[in-house]
Amino acid sequence: MDWRSKLLHPDAPPAGFKSLAPSTHRASTTVFPNFAATADATWQKPYTYGIYGTPTTLDLSQRIATMTGGSHTFIVPSGQAGIALINLALLRPGDHVLIPDTIYGTHRDLMRQLITQLHIEATFYNPLGTLSAHLRPNTRLVWFESPGSVTMEVQNIPALMEELRGKDILTVIDDTYSAGVLFRPFDHGIDISMQAISKYIGGHSDLVLGCVTTAPHTDHALYLKLGDTFRILGLTASPDDCTLALRGLQTLSVRLAAAAESALTLARALENHPAIAIVLHPSLPSNPGHSSFMRDFTGPAALFSIVFHEHTTREQTEAFVDALRFFMIGYSWGGTTSVVMAYPDDTRIVAQHGPRLVRFGIGLEYTADLLEDIHQALAVAKIS
Numbered sequence: 003m004d005w006r007s008k009l010l011h012p013d014a015p016p017a018g019f020k021s022l023a024p025s026t027h028r029a030s031t032t033v034f035p036n037f038a039a040t041a042d043a044t045w046q047k048p049y050t051y052g053i054y055g056t057p058t059t060l061d062l063s064q065r066i067a068t069m070t071g072g073s074h075t076f077i078v079p080s081g082q083a084g085i086a087l088i089n090l091a092l093l094r095p096g097d098h099v100l101i102p103d104t105i106y107g108t109h110r111d112l113m114r115q116l117i118t119q120l121h122i123e124a125t126f127y128n129p130l131g132t133l134s135a136h137l138r139p140n141t142r143l144v145w146f147e148s149p150g151s152v153t154m155e156v157q158n159i160p161a162l163m164e165e166l167r168g169k170d171i172l173t174v175i176d177d178t179y180s181a182g183v184l185f186r187p188f189d190h191g192i193d194i195s196m197q198a199i200s201k202y203i204g205g206h207s208d209l210v211l212g213c214v215t216t217a218p219h220t221d222h223a224l225y226l227k228l229g230d231t232f233r234i235l236g237l238t239a240s241p242d243d244c245t246l247a248l249r250g251l252q253t254l255s256v257r258l259a260a261a262a263e264s265a266l267t268l269a270r271a272l273e274n275h276p277a278i279a280i281v282l283h284p285s286l287p288s289n290p291g292h293s294s295f296m297r298d299f300t301g302p303a304a305l306f307s308i309v310f311h312e313h314t315t316r317e318q319t320e321a322f323v324d325a326l327r328f329f330m331i332g333y334s335w336g337g338t339t340s341v342v343m344a345y346p347d348d349t350r351i352v353a354q355h356g357p358r359l360v361r362f363g364i365g366l367e368y369t370a371d372l373l374e375d376i377h378q379a380l381a382v383a384k385i386s
C-alpha cells in the first residue's frame with residue numbers, strides 16, 4: 003500500500019494498553035465489521051453512528067444513570083438541550099404543560115416562544131403552591147425545579163406528586179442544583195430528571211453538556227420516545243466534553259462537599275449583616291421551603307442569593323458586583339471558581355425582591371477570602 007494510503011487507514015487499537023485516564027473515542031463514522039451488521043443499525047445499538055454515541059459518551063451515560071438511580075441517560079450538548087428534548091419529545095399540539103414560575107430563564111423563553119408556537123399551552127405555577135387548580139384535561143407534563151436556581155424556593159415534591167397520583171401526567175425535574183445526588187427524584191416517583199452537566203458534574207467551567215435520565219419505573223415507550231427525538235434532532239454531544247465530564251465525576255463528591263460547606267459558612271456569616279435583608283439559602287430556616295429541604299435533601303449545594311435592604315439602589319447593587327475581586331461575574335455555576343450575578347431586569351425576580359438580589363455560585367477558594375471580598379465590595383458600593 004502506497005504511503006499516501008497507509009496514512010489514511012488507522013492501525014488496530016493497541017492491545018494491552020490501559021491507563022487511569024478516561025479514554026476519548028471520537029467518531030462521525032463508526033465502522034461496521036460486515037455489511038450484515040448494518041441491517042439493524044439503530045440509535046439504540048451501541049456504535050452505529052457517531053451521532054448516537056461513542057464508548058466515551060456511553061460510558062458517561064451509564065455512570066450518570068447509575069449515580070442517579072435511573073434507567074437510561076441521554077447525553078446532550080447542554081442542559082438547555084435536555085430541557086428542549088424533553089418538551090419536544092413529550093408534548094404535542096393541544097397539550098398543556100405546567101412549569102414553576104422559578105424555572106431557569108431560557109426554559110421560560112422556550113415555553114413562551116417555541117412551545118407556544120407549536121400550539122402547546124404552557125402555564126406557570128407558584129413553586130410553593132399546589133397544582134390542582136392549574137391542572138387541565140389536556141395537562142401532559144409537569145416540571146419541577148427545586149430549589150429555584152436564583153430565588154431558592156424548595157418545592158414540596160411529595161405533596162405535589164400526591165396531587166398527581168393516578169393522573170396520566172408525566173413529571174420531570176431540573177435537578178441541576180442537586181447534581182443528581184443531593185436529591186433523589188426517582189425515589190419520589192418523578193419520571194424524568196435532567197441536569198446541566200455544565201455545572202457540578204463538569205465542575206471546572208470548561209464544558210457545556212446536559213443529560214436526561216428516565217426513572218426505573220418508566221416504560222420502554224418513554225425511552226423510545228425520548229431516544230427517537232434525540233435522534234431526529236441530532237442532539238449529539240462532544241466526546242471531548244464527555245471525557246472532561248468523566249474526569250469531573252471522579253471529584254464530584256469532594257468538590258461539592260467543600261464548596262457547599264464554604265457556601266453555608268458564607269450564608270450564615272451574612273444572615274445578620276446590617277446591609278442584607280435576607281439570605282436565600284435552603285439550609286437557613288428563613289428560606290422558602292426550608293422544611294421540605296431538610297426532609298428531602300441530603301445536604302445543600304453551593305448556590306445562594308442575598309437581597310439588600312429596600313433603600314439599596316440598583317446602581318449600588320451593580321457597583322457591589324463590579325467591586326468583587328475573587329467572584330467572577332458569570333451565570334454558569336458549579337465550577338471551582340466562585341461566580342456572582344445580579345438580575346435587575348428579570349421581572350419575576352424584581353417583582354419579588356426588587357433589583358437588589360445577588361446570586362453567588364461558590365467555588366473552592368478559601369472561604370475567608372470570599373467573605374472579606376464581599377465585605378470590601380459592600381464598602382466600595384456604600385451599601386450598609
Ligand SMILES: N[C@@H](CCSC[C@H](N)C(=O)O)C(=O)O
Pocket residue numbers: 080081082083106107147151176178179197198199200210211212
Ligand atoms: N437550572 C439550571 C440548569 C439549566 S441549563 C444550564 C446551562 N445553560 C446549560 O444549558 O447547560 C440553571 O438554572 O442553570
